Amino acid sequence: xxxxxxxxxxxxxxxxxxxxxxxxxxDPNEIQxxxxxxxxYGSTWAALEGKKSANASHxxxxxxxxxxxxxxxxxxxxxxxxxxxxxxxMERSFQAHGAACIPGSQ
Numbered sequence: 001x002x003x004x005x006x007x008x009x010x011x012x013x014x015x016x017x018x019x020x021x022x023x024x025x026x027d028p029n030e031i032q033x034x035x036x037x038x039x040x041y042g043s044t045w046a047a048l049e050g051k052k053s054a055n056a057s058h059x060x061x062x063x064x065x066x067x068x069x070x071x072x073x074x075x076x077x078x079x080x081x082x083x084x085x086x087x088x089x090m091e092r093s094f095q096a097h098g099a100a101c102i103p104g105s106q
Contacts, residue, residue: 003052006080007036010050014039017087018094033061035075039090044097046090047075054081073097 011023014037021041026034035047047069049062056079069075074093078086 003050003056006052007050010078010083011037014087017091031065033059033065035062035066035069041094042098044094045073046093048078048086049076051077051079053079
């Protein structure tokens with residue numbers, strides 16, 4: 001699967017799974033290595049670096065920024081093989097950070 005096709009479907013799935021969220025495509029030319037997507041949801045956020053597969057190479061600084069942003073809120077590499085695992089972990093993170101708009105969390 002092409003990375004862009006995966007990311008397009010991923011954004012659609014995130015918006016369906018987290019109604020009302022905002023998904024922002026970050027500019028890699030602004031900060032080299034910054035994750036692709038910023039998901040704003042309720043009072044919290046997540047950053048996702050999309051890859052076409054588990055074996056896809058990481059660009060310089062991507063590991064650094066994913067690790068740093070995960071310490072702040074939630075960040076992860078996401079690809080077709082781990083998509084459900086990461087989206088489930090992101091949901092748990094949103095709940096832990098008090099995102100009040102998660103259906104069923106009130």
